[in-house]
Amino acid sequence: MIASLARPGSSPLHRLAAAPKLAGLAITATALFFVDDPRLLATAFALGLTVARSTGAHFAEIGRDLAGAAMALAVLGLADWLLVDGATALAVVLRLGAIALLAHAVTMTTTTAELFEVLERLFGPAERLGLIDAGRAALTLTLAIRFVPLIVEEAQAIREAQAARGLDGSVLALAVPLLVRVIVRSEAVADAIDARGFPPERAATAPPRPPAIRPEIEADTP
Amino acid sequence: MSDTNPERAGGATGVDPRALAQTIVFSGVTVVRDGRTALDRVSIGFEEARIGIVGLNGSGKSTLLKCIIGLVKPSAGSVSVDGRDAVGEARAIRRATGFLFQDPDNQIVFPVVGEDLGFGLKNHGYSRAETADRVEAALTRLAIRHLASRRIHELSGGEKQLVALAGVLALAPKTVLFDEPTAHLDLKNRNRLRDVLQALPEQAIVVSHDLELVADFPRVVMIEAGRIVRDGPADEVLDHYREANR
Ligand SMILES: Nc1ncnc2c1ncn2[C@@H]1O[C@H](COP(=O)(O)OP(=O)(O)OP(=O)(O)O)[C@@H](O)[C@H]1O
Ligand SMILES: [Mg+2]
Numbered sequence: 001m002i003a004s005l006a007r008p009g010s011s012p013l014h015r016l017a018a019a020p021k022l023a024g025l026a027i028t029a030t031a032l033f034f035v036d037d038p039r040l041l042a043t044a045f046a047l048g049l050t051v052a053r054s055t056g057a058h059f060a061e062i063g064r065d066l067a068g069a070a071m072a073l074a075v076l077g078l079a080d081w082l083l084v085d086g087a088t089a090l091a092v093v094l095r096l097g098a099i100a101l102l103a104h105a106v107t108m109t110t111t112t113a114e115l116f117e118v119l120e121r122l123f124g125p126a127e128r129l130g131l132i133d134a135g136r137a138a139l140t141l142t143l144a145i146r147f148v149p150l151i152v153e154e155a156q157a158i159r160e161a162q163a164a165r166g167l168d169g170s171v172l173a174l175a176v177p178l179l180v181r182v183i184v185r186s187e188a189v190a191d192a193i194d195a196r197g198f199p200p201e202r203a204a205t206a207p208p209r210p211p212a213i214r215p216e217i218e219a220d221t222p
Numbered sequence: 223m224s225d226t227n228p229e230r231a232g233g234a235t236g237v238d239p240r241a242l243a244q245t246i247v248f249s250g251v252t253v254v255r256d257g258r259t260a261l262d263r264v265s266i267g268f269e270e271a272r273i274g275i276v277g278l279n280g281s282g283k284s285t286l287l288k289c290i291i292g293l294v295k296p297s298a299g300s301v302s303v304d305g306r307d308a309v310g311e312a313r314a315i316r317r318a319t320g321f322l323f324q325d326p327d328n329q330i331v332f333p334v335v336g337e338d339l340g341f342g343l344k345n346h347g348y349s350r351a352e353t354a355d356r357v358e359a360a361l362t363r364l365a366i367r368h369l370a371s372r373r374i375h376e377l378s379g380g381e382k383q384l385v386a387l388a389g390v391l392a393l394a395p396k397t398v399l400f401d402e403p404t405a406h407l408d409l410k411n412r413n414r415l416r417d418v419l420q421a422l423p424e425q426a427i428v429v430s431h432d433l434e435l436v437a438d439f440p441r442v443v444m445i446e447a448g449r450i451v452r453d454g455p456a457d458e459v460l461d462h463y464r465e466a467n468r
Pocket of ligand 2: 283285286
């Protein structure tokens with residue numbers, strides 16, 4: 001789901017602030033774990049579909065985005081069916097399916113920048129207790145979202161290079177160079193984040209007025 | 223050598239880079255990293271609008287740039303930018319001095335272009351409204367407004383580098399430090415970056431293995447094993463550099 005980030009739109013969910021959306025998702029997801037009635041769960045699932053569809057995403061898109069989750073859910077359902085019984089399997093699938101659909105709707109309509117701000121506020125109390133630095137914690141999660149596709153790409157590149165050398169299949173041959181690359185990259189990223197002025201200055205110190213934005217450089221679109 | 227085409231380069235911005243240039247002074251700077259001397263008693267001043275830095279791999283070019291914004295702290299000596307100490311007043315310096323890294327992927331924090339440009343602005347305390355204006359202006363300036371809502375991992379290397387540069391320019395810096403900005407770019411994108419660079423009203427210090435990029439600079443500095451070994455007009459220094467590394 002991480003790769004399927006917010007898409008622009010003007011649906012009611014798009015207009016809703018990030019905090020109530022996330023709170024709603026958290027509360028609904030928790031509540032669903034106390035529901036066992038298959039009719040109620042089926043209603044929740046249908047509701048999940050409606051909400052996911054209300055963001056303007058087509059069923060095909062939703063299906064594509066949630067294909068991985070659906071597969072995991074199918075395995076889980078099958079296991080429950082074999083090990084417990086059909087009713088339990090149905091309940092598990094409907095419950096988790098509804099949550100996945102709602103989560104999809106939130107993901108589709110919430111930008112990472114909005115998420116960042118909610119996380120910062122969420123971590124605020126822990127910061128006041130001296131436990132963590134809210135800004136840093138939020139940044140860490142944002143970076144995770146940003147870098148997952150990159151790390152996947154790097155893993156693929158390494159796997160191809162190893163395969164060319166006949167080393168395919170070795171977990172170590174993948175893990176060691178990947179770890180090295182991630183460490184090297186994380187040092188470079190840390191430098192770049194510092195260079196970009198993180199952590200933010202406290203609101204009290206207003207920035208000086210920089211010179212006016214200069215005229216546009218002539219368009220030279222490739 | 224440099225096919226300066228003022229029209230294509232947008233040279234008509236009418237801003238004299240010297241108006242923005244900061245004075246950067248290294249006084250006896252030595253940097254030891256992991257027991258190795260990366261910079262060796264470097265004393266030099268930069269105040270020109272365009273300065274090129276060349277040298278072999280590991281000679282200390284990136285270290286030199288990083289010292290300017292306090293990312294690397296000298297083991298001895300000091301660096302100042304317009305009179306501010308690079309270590310003690312790093313934040314103020316970073317507001318006026320942008321840094322473009324070789325790999326834009328390391329510099330871009332948010333997964334969507336527009337959001338990422340907002341990151342630096344937010345760090346420096348800009349309001350929401352002003353952030354939106356500046357993001358828009360920076361994208362327009364580099365003619366990449368159409369990328370605003372694109373996802374970073376879907377962009378080409380050249381587009382990413384321009385996005386990273388837009389993130390730097392959004393803060394209206396006086397100086398931009400470029401660390402091998404064209405290393406990951408194809409010829410077309412490299413030429414585009416060269417044009418952008420030529421038109422940039424900001425002071426630019428450019429580290430590059432792409433010698434043509436700095437070939438028309440009034441001043442180029444050559445580093446060898448952490449020491450400044452040549453300092454002068456581009457043609458002179460580049461000739462020597464090519465000669466020395468045949
Ligand atoms: N993060 C680091 N930790 C320890 N030593 C480092 C680090 N980065 C660079 N060095 C060392 O500092 C010296 C100068 O490196 P620097 O990166 O400044 O060179 P450079 O001129 O930028 O090289 P290149 O052209 O390869 O980018 C080298 O000996 C290098 O091994
Ligand atoms: Mg370097």
